[in-house]
Amino acid sequence: MSEKLLEIKDLEVIYKTDLETVYAVNGINLSLNRGETVGIVGETGAGKTTTALSIMRLLPSNTGVIPNGSITFDGQNILTLKEGDMRAIRGERISMIFQDPMTSLNPVLSVGDQIEEALILHNHEKRTKEQIKMRVEETLELVGIPSFRKNEYPHQFSGGMKQRVVIAIALACEPELLIADEPTTALDVTIQAQVLAMMKELKDKMQTSMIMITHDLGIVALTCDKVAVMYAGEIVEFGTVEDIFRSEKHHPYTIGLFGSIPNLEQESERLDPIDGLMPDPTDLPAGCKFSPRCPSCMEICKTSPPNDYYDGEHRIKCHLFNIED
Amino acid sequence: MESKRKKQSQLREVWRRLKKDKTAMVGLFIIIVFALAVIFAEQISPFHNAIRQSGEHRLQPPSADFIFGTDAFGRDIFTRVLHGGRISLSIGFVTASASLLIGGLLGAMAGFYGGWGDEVIMRIMDTLMSIPSILLSLAIVAALGANMTNLLIAITVASIPAFTRLVRASVLTVVEQDFIEAARACGTSDFRIICKHILPNAIGPIIVQTTASVSGMILAAAALSFIGMGVQPPQPEWGAMLSEAREFIRTAPHMLVFPGFAIILSALSFNLIGDGLRDALDPRLKD
Numbered sequence: 001m002s003e004k005l006l007e008i009k010d011l012e013v014i015y016k017t018d019l020e021t022v023y024a025v026n027g028i029n030l031s032l033n034r035g036e037t038v039g040i041v042g043e044t045g046a047g048k049t050t051t052a053l054s055i056m057r058l059l060p061s062n063t064g065v066i067p068n069g070s071i072t073f074d075g076q077n078i079l080t081l082k083e084g085d086m087r088a089i090r091g092e093r094i095s096m097i098f099q100d101p102m103t104s105l106n107p108v109l110s111v112g113d114q115i116e117e118a119l120i121l122h123n124h125e126k127r128t129k130e131q132i133k134m135r136v137e138e139t140l141e142l143v144g145i146p147s148f149r150k151n152e153y154p155h156q157f158s159g160g161m162k163q164r165v166v167i168a169i170a171l172a173c174e175p176e177l178l179i180a181d182e183p184t185t186a187l188d189v190t191i192q193a194q195v196l197a198m199m200k201e202l203k204d205k206m207q208t209s210m211i212m213i214t215h216d217l218g219i220v221a222l223t224c225d226k227v228a229v230m231y232a233g234e235i236v237e238f239g240t241v242e243d244i245f246r247s248e249k250h251h252p253y254t255i256g257l258f259g260s261i262p263n264l265e266q267e268s269e270r271l272d273p274i275d276g277l278m279p280d281p282t283d284l285p286a287g288c289k290f291s292p293r294c295p296s297c298m299e300i301c302k303t304s305p306p307n308d309y310y311d312g313e314h315r316i317k318c319h320l321f322n323i324e325d
Numbered sequence: 326m327e328s329k330r331k332k333q334s335q336l337r338e339v340w341r342r343l344k345k346d347k348t349a350m351v352g353l354f355i356i357i358v359f360a361l362a363v364i365f366a367e368q369i370s371p372f373h374n375a376i377r378q379s380g381e382h383r384l385q386p387p388s389a390d391f392i393f394g395t396d397a398f399g400r401d402i403f404t405r406v407l408h409g410g411r412i413s414l415s416i417g418f419v420t421a422s423a424s425l426l427i428g429g430l431l432g433a434m435a436g437f438y439g440g441w442g443d444e445v446i447m448r449i450m451d452t453l454m455s456i457p458s459i460l461l462s463l464a465i466v467a468a469l470g471a472n473m474t475n476l477l478i479a480i481t482v483a484s485i486p487a488f489t490r491l492v493r494a495s496v497l498t499v500v501e502q503d504f505i506e507a508a509r510a511c512g513t514s515d516f517r518i519i520c521k522h523i524l525p526n527a528i529g530p531i532i533v534q535t536t537a538s539v540s541g542m543i544l545a546a547a548a549l550s551f552i553g554m555g556v557q558p559p560q561p562e563w564g565a566m567l568s569e570a571r572e573f574i575r576t577a578p579h580m581l582v583f584p585g586f587a588i589i590l591s592a593l594s595f596n597l598i599g600d601g602l603r604d605a606l607d608p609r610l611k612d
Contacts, residue, residue: 056510062440091512098510103503107609108525117521118511153608169511 004072005209006032006055006177011069013050013059013233020282024050026233026289027069034176037203037210039220039241041257042230045278048213051230052179054079055211056096057086074176092122095170097180101162101187105154111165112136112150118172135172143168143198160191164198171202178203178210184219196223217261221245226313229254232279232289239314251316252294288319296320342605349601352594359591363410374404376559384577394579396569400559406583409561414591416477416546416562417539423481425535428488433519435489436496447493450486458483459548466554476555480545484538491534495527502526529603536599540592547588563588 013025025047032038040048053059055071057078070077073094078086095118098104106114115136119127127135137147143164154162163183170178180199184192200223203210212223220227220241227244229237229251237244237251244254256274276293279285285292291301300319309321343349362369379399387394393402431450435443453461465479499505500523508522524531547564549555556562563584570580604610 058506058509087512087514089512090510096507096510098503098507100503104507106504106508106522106526108607109521110608117508117513121512121517155609166507169507 003034004031005034005036005074006030006211007070007072008051008055009070009072011051011054011071012067013047013054014065014067015060015063016065017063022281023284024233024281025054026284028228028230028233028235030228030235030238032177032209032211034209035207036226037212037224039212039214039224039227040230041215041217041220041227043215043278045281046230047233048230049181050233052096052181052211052213055177055179056090056094057081058090058096088122091118091175092173093175094177094179095173095175097163097166097170097178097183099182099185101159101166104166105162107154110151110153111145111157111168112140114165115139115150115169115172118169122173139168139172140165142171142202160187160195163187163191163195167195167199167202171206171208174206175208178208179213180210181213182215183212184216185214192219199223217257229257232281232284234289234317235315236290236317237315243311243314247311247314249311249314249316249321251290251318252296252320253290256293256295288317339602339605343601346601346604348597349605352597352601355590355594356598359410359414359587359594362407363414366404366407366411370401370404370407372404372408374401375408375561376400384573384580386577386579393583394577396566396577396580397573402566402580402583405561405566406563406587409563409566409584410587410591412473412556412560413543413546413563413588416480417543417591417595419477420480420484420542420546421535421539423477424484424488424538425531427481428485429492429524429531431485432489432492432494433496433524436493437500437515437519437523443493446489450489453482454486454490459545462545462549463552463554466549471554471557473556476546476549479549480542483545484542487538488531488534492527492531495530496523499523499526525606528606532603532606533596533599536595536602539595540588543588543592 008028008030010027010029011025012027015022015024028047028051030038040051042048050059053064054066055073055078059066066079069079071079073089078089081089105111116132119132119135123132136150140147140150145161145164145168154165157165163186167183183199184195187195196219199210202208210223212219214220224241226240227238228235229244231253237254239247253274259272260274262271274293279289279292285302287303288294288297288301288306291297294301298319306317306319307322309316309318366372377400379395382391382395382399384397385391385395385399391401391403393406396402396405431446435446462479462483465482466475469475469478505518505522508518513522544564546555547562547567550562550565551568556565558565566584567581567588570577570584573580
């Protein structure tokens with residue numbers, strides 16, 4: 001078994017303002033081995049991006065608080081690191097790809113300069129200017145952009161190309177962990193496929209671990225080894241891709257998620273979405289967070305939060321399975 | 326070596342774009358002519374011509390001897406404009422740069438960090454802004470004593486709030502954007518983010534404000550000189566010359582016209598250069 005690179009334990013994140021407290025992440029456990037890809041799926045507001053930002057320690061400083069839990073990266077609890085040490089990790093050992101390539105590039109710097117930035121900041125190998133320049137060109141070629149375009153500015157690139165640049169920036173230092181926050185949401189479908197295929201290829205080449213945040217189950221099936229389904233700040237189901245896509249036992253929310261995507265083999269008039277909306281994160285239900293929308297809700301669900309049910313590595317947070325045992 | 330070459334090429338790129346802007350080039354030309362004239366003022370016409378009084382040549386219109394005419398004390402206006410330019414242009418330049426530097430730094434910090442620091446800085450600026458700037462400058466000069474250095478300090482302090490506000494507002498629009506967060510995710514330090522990512526994106530309005538304020542600074546200095554709190558006579562200065570000319574506006578308009586034109590032309594060309602630079606620095610504008 002390969003070694004653990006990242007381990008999140010009982011992580012809780014709240015956004016605290018003087019008006020209200022938003023419970024964004026409520027005690028999640030997640031671990032990631034080297035070279036592995038974990039997908040985090042869930043609808044908007046489930047706490048996916050908040051989890052990612054906590055790993056980067058980039059939560060908004062005036063409101064974001066982590067009252068509980070630990071994030072261990074390569075044996076170090078990064079929540080207790082000094083800001084300066086954290087900066088040394090960001091961009092070099094953990095990189096992040098942001099959702100929208102249109103806005104995550106600096107419009108007044110050439111793309112070459114932006115790729116170069118991470119290399120200059122984390123220059124432990126004492127690369128010379130010449131070597132850094134070489135590396136920039138290499139990285140560009142790697143993501144499929146001809147290196148002569150390095151002096152061009154972001155507005156001269158198309159959306160898909162921009163996302164490639166963003167990926168090149170993230171990969172320039174060959175990070176051990178890559179967090180991709182909905183990397184293809186802003187792209188159209190054909191470009192999505194290209195970018196995903198490229199990311200997978202690069203990841204395999206560089207032996208990078210990846211956290212793929214998305215709400216698209218298709219992307220999960222395509223790229224991930226393991227999947228965490230998040231709902232209202234909790235991981236309601238966790239398992240390998242086979243567990244999630246093939247297994248008999250599922251959290252009702254996961255069943256709902258699958259019900260809301262069209263199935264090629266089944267003829268159906270309408271899709272079957274999950275009724276209702278996410279609970280208000282400032283005022284979460286007392287028992288199971290999903291109980292108000294759950295089709296198989298029982299009395300116990302309304303009062304006490306369910307424990308994890310384990311079936312090997314497959315983990316489901318639901319009373320349905322705990323009762324059977 | 327490499328970075329030097331790269332820097333040069335970026336500068337060359339800006340210069341290439343600036344060159345295409347005809348009006349900016351006109352502005353640059355005028356400023357260069359002014360700068361040369363002021364630098365070599367002593368060679369063109371020695372300073373003693375500017376302060377030598379002569380009763381027989383009072384209020385003469387432009388002629389071959391005095392190409393800009395003479396003032397009420399029979400002093401050669403051409404020489405006075407020339408040497409006055411030394412003072413006026415350096416007042417404009419120094420105060421604009423100083424307030425840009427100080428105001429820019431304060432504004433960038435206020436906008437970037439927010440919180441109570443922002444609150445403290447901006448409330449101080451509000452207080453300074455609530456005092457009419459001429460009164461503020463006057464108070465500073467009166468307290469420190471009337472000389473050139475204190476004049477510069479007074480004008481700078483009075484114009485810092487405008488810069489702070491402008492830079493803060495520009496920074497606020499940039500700081501919320503995704504690429505700043507992306508830069509953070511790369512491990513970039515705050516200082517580097519401000520210098521490399523935020524300021525270049527906010528530079529447009531800042532440059533325009535700086536160049537536009539140069540003329541305002543010259544006039545502020547003139548106003549202070551007029552009430553005896555600025556440049557002391559007989560030292561010539563454009564604004565002071567304008568004030569002296571007011572009495573003779575009907576009988577000897579040339580006294581007003583030449584220093585007036587000097588102020589207008591320098592202000593105009595600074596503004597033209599500023600507009601051109603703003604466009605040249607923005608890579609998003611298509612060539």
